Amino acid sequence: MNNRVFYKHILLLLAIIVSILCLGYILVNSRAIPIPLQKTNNPLANMFLSSTYNWEKKSLWSASPEVVSSILWDYRCLDTIIMFSILFLVAMLAPSIMEDIGYRLSIGYGVSNTIVKTTTKIIVLLLLVIGVSVIIHGHMVLGGFQGGGFIAILVLLLAIVFGRKVLDRIGWSLEKVLRYYVLSMLLLLLIAFAIPVASLVSGVRGYIMQNQWKPWAPLGFGYSLNLYFLEILYSGALLFFNIFSGLAVILCLSILVYTLTCGREGGYSD
Amino acid sequence: MIEAILWSYIVSTILIVIALCIYGIVVSSNIVKKLIVLSILGDTIALASVVFNMHSGFIIAPIFIGVSFTHFPTVSFGKLMDFSLKAVDPLAQVFAIIFLTIFFTIIVLLGYTVMLMHHRYKTLDIVDVKKFEEGTRYG
Numbered sequence: 001m002n003n004r005v006f007y008k009h010i011l012l013l014l015a016i017i018v019s020i021l022c023l024g025y026i027l028v029n030s031r032a033i034p035i036p037l038q039k040t041n042n043p044l045a046n047m048f049l050s051s052t053y054n055w056e057k058k059s060l061w062s063a064s065p066e067v068v069s070s071i072l073w074d075y076r077c078l079d080t081i082i083m084f085s086i087l088f089l090v091a092m093l094a095p096s097i098m099e100d101i102g103y104r105l106s107i108g109y110g111v112s113n114t115i116v117k118t119t120t121k122i123i124v125l126l127l128l129v130i131g132v133s134v135i136i137h138g139h140m141v142l143g144g145f146q147g148g149g150f151i152a153i154l155v156l157l158l159a160i161v162f163g164r165k166v167l168d169r170i171g172w173s174l175e176k177v178l179r180y181y182v183l184s185m186l187l188l189l190l191i192a193f194a195i196p197v198a199s200l201v202s203g204v205r206g207y208i209m210q211n212q213w214k215p216w217a218p219l220g221f222g223y224s225l226n227l228y229f230l231e232i233l234y235s236g237a238l239l240f241f242n243i244f245s246g247l248a249v250i251l252c253l254s255i256l257v258y259t260l261t262c263g264r265e266g267g268y269s270d
Numbered sequence: 271m272i273e274a275i276l277w278s279y280i281v282s283t284i285l286i287v288i289a290l291c292i293y294g295i296v297v298s299s300n301i302v303k304k305l306i307v308l309s310i311l312g313d314t315i316a317l318a319s320v321v322f323n324m325h326s327g328f329i330i331a332p333i334f335i336g337v338s339f340t341h342f343p344t345v346s347f348g349k350l351m352d353f354s355l356k357a358v359d360p361l362a363q364v365f366a367i368i369f370l371t372i373f374f375t376i377i378v379l380l381g382y383t384v385m386l387m388h389h390r391y392k393t394l395d396i397v398d399v400k401k402f403e404e405g406t407r408y409g
Binding site for chain 1: 273274277278281282285286288289290292293296297322323324325326327328332333334335337338339340342344345346347350351353354355357359360361363364367368371372375378379382385386
């Protein structure tokens with residue numbers, strides 16, 4: 001690198017740092033970045049924190065103790081559905097792009113190291129249990145996206161360590177994964193549109209992605225299931241949304257893993 | 271005073287990382303390096319959204335403790351208000367989840383674009399790609 005280019009780079013770096021620090025100064029002065037820390041929470045955050053599990057005012061509650069999951073799948077459900085549709089678009093685009101270039105990474109062969117294989121077998125089991133548990137408890141801790149991430153990592157590990165053959169052996173193929181992915185997205189939409197359909201049938205007011213009963217829209221998924229010997233809290237649509245979104249994330253990431261390692265028509269053969 | 275100094279240090283570190291990421295994206299000619307720096311930038315922005323929404327004394331996770339599948343007692347409004355005076359801002363976490371998901375899709379798409387580019391030009395250097403394009407355009 002000659003001197004001129006070197007000084008040009010230094011100048012560019014300084015210019016960027018100075019402009020970012022100026023932006024920081026403006027943000028701090030306008031209280032967008034609070035220094036020192038603020039002593040009170042945001043009013044909107046307070047509203048969510050005090051209403052998601054409010055038994056005394058059920059008109060605004062989501063029957064879930066997990067506030068983040070409630071916001072994602074109840075209060076701001078439309079945003080989340082749009083986020084999942086973007087994921088869906090990418091997962092649908094990926095196989096066609098890879099088909100065009102016929103490009104495969106060499107991670108579909110598997111490894112021969114026994115220590116890696118044995119460790120992976122143990123980790124795979126743990127990941128599966130944790131993933132399923134996180135998805136099912138999505139309306140209480142974390143959620144479907146995080147649980148789906150756990151199990152998707154499992155698929156990636158299997159593909160890298162044991163090769164594509166093990167995915168074939170458990171009966172997975174790109175076509176099958178794509179089909180199940182579309183099905184899981186349709187199930188998500190089914191839950192989202194269940195209340196408007198019920199509203200059309202019954203003639204009572206109901207909204208898209210409505211979770212709980214409201215005084216002005218008396219339709220909802222309920223929140224507990226009485227099985228005579230015990231009562232279960234399922235927080236209405238949140239449980240179903242978490243299960244189907246977890247499934248969608250697993251399948252979406254599996255499609256990406258498949259397209260990178262295996263290809264469409266069989267991929268690698270040892 | 272110490273709190274303000276530490277807080278200023280954290281904020282300035284985040285801002286400098288953002289500045290370095292922008293510098294890396296602008297200067298690096300290797301497209302994979304650009305992609306790596308872009309992913310670091312995305313993670314830093316998600317971290318910034320959570321850090322800038324922290325409030326003094328609000329330290330517990332936004333999950334109401336003591337509720338399970340089979341045990342879900344009725345909670346009084348007073349308890350709920352106590353909880354809301356200690357729990358962190360959930361909106362920042364929601365923003366981080368949505369941002370990281372959409373950012374992940376962007377990174378994946380860019381990754382595929384890089385692979386397409388490598389397939390076509392047999393190089394990952396943006397300067398070489400430019401030379402190749404100019405060469406084909408002007409013979």
